[in-house]
Amino acid sequence: MYTVLIGAPGAGKGTQATEVKPEVGPHLASGDMFRDAMAEGTPLGVRAKAYVERGELVPDEVTVAMVLERLGRSDCAVGALLDGFPRTLGQAEALDRELGKNSKRVDQALYLAVPEDELIRRLSGRWICRVCQTPYHEVSQPPKTAGICDKCGGELFQRVDDTIETAQKRLGVYFDQTAPLIDYYRARGVLDEVDGSLDVGRVRDQVLAAVRRRKSI
Ligand code: AP5
Numbered sequence: 758m759y760t761v762l763i764g765a766p767g768a769g770k771g772t773q774a775t776e777v778k779p780e781v782g783p784h785l786a787s788g789d790m791f792r793d794a795m796a797e798g799t800p801l802g803v804r805a806k807a808y809v810e811r812g813e814l815v816p817d818e819v820t821v822a823m824v825l826e827r828l829g830r831s832d833c834a835v836g837a838l839l840d841g842f843p844r845t846l847g848q849a850e851a852l853d854r855e856l857g858k859n860s861k862r863v864d865q866a867l868y869l870a871v872p873e874d875e876l877i878r879r880l881s882g883r884w885i886c887r888v889c890q891t892p893y894h895e896v897s898q899p900p901k902t903a904g905i906c907d908k909c910g911g912e913l914f915q916r917v918d919d920t921i922e923t924a925q926k927r928l929g930v931y932f933d934q935t936a937p938l939i940d941y942y943r944a945r946g947v948l949d950e951v952d953g954s955l956d957v958g959r960v961r962d963q964v965l966a967a968v969r970r971r972k973s974i
Pocket of ligand 1: 765771787788789791813816840843844883892895898953956958
């Protein structure tokens with residue numbers, strides 16, 4: 758099954774992807790791919806850096822090529838969980854075309870709905886594991902030991918684009934360019950909306966229920 762996770766910055770896409778991954782397939786997070794490339798200093802990372810740090814979208818041609826290359830590998834032959842992609846109508850159409858070549862399609866678009874003030878609160882308190890990418894929150898989801906990942910012992914860091922100013926810019930970009938995808942997938946009959954404002958466990962229960970419902974169709 759091919760599932761795309763849609764939601765504003767801070768909606769909990771990365772958090773919930775960790776929970777759903779075993780049910781759906783490999784977790785492909787475009788933001789993590791860009792951050793890895795930036796950390797390694799590859800040509801892709803150098804190109805993406807300025808956009809990511811300004812809170813803008815990396816141009817479609819760069820992003821589509823990167824994600825579709827990863828999606829074409831053998832571990833994604835029967836399904837994948839796409840987190841942060843697509844983020845524009847152009848990216849959604851490119852994904853449809855690619856999957857359509859093998860008579861596949863996006864089976865589910867899971868939309869995590871969260872009010873704007875909660876999004877800012879979450880982004881400004883976020884810490885992420887440098888090794889396994891697990892997100893934490895200093896108030897609502899703190900690690901057992903400050904600065905250390907519970908799961909793998911990796912070092913936690915704060916993203917350069919999680920300042921209040923850049924987070925607000927990212928939200929503006931989301932409402933302008935990504936929110937129209939909600940109607941795009943609704944029109945295709947694959948949209949499932951989940952209340953992402955609840956605590957992590959209650960959101961997870963809704964997400965898993967929605968995934969299992971789609972799998973049984
Ligand atoms: P990306 O890394 O994809 O960032 P994003 O979409 O802005 O999403 P976030 O990672 O900020 O939030 P999330 O929804 O995963 O929330 P999380 O689970 O961490 O993209 C970064 C940049 O890369 C973009 O700005 C762009 O430049 C570029 N890029 C990436 N993809 C692109 C594309 N397709 N096209 C073009 N450019 C692209 O949770 C957030 C916090 O909240 C955490 O602290 C967590 O612990 C906490 N939390 C989560 N759930 C809950 C809950 N239920 N209750 C309380 N706290 C919670």
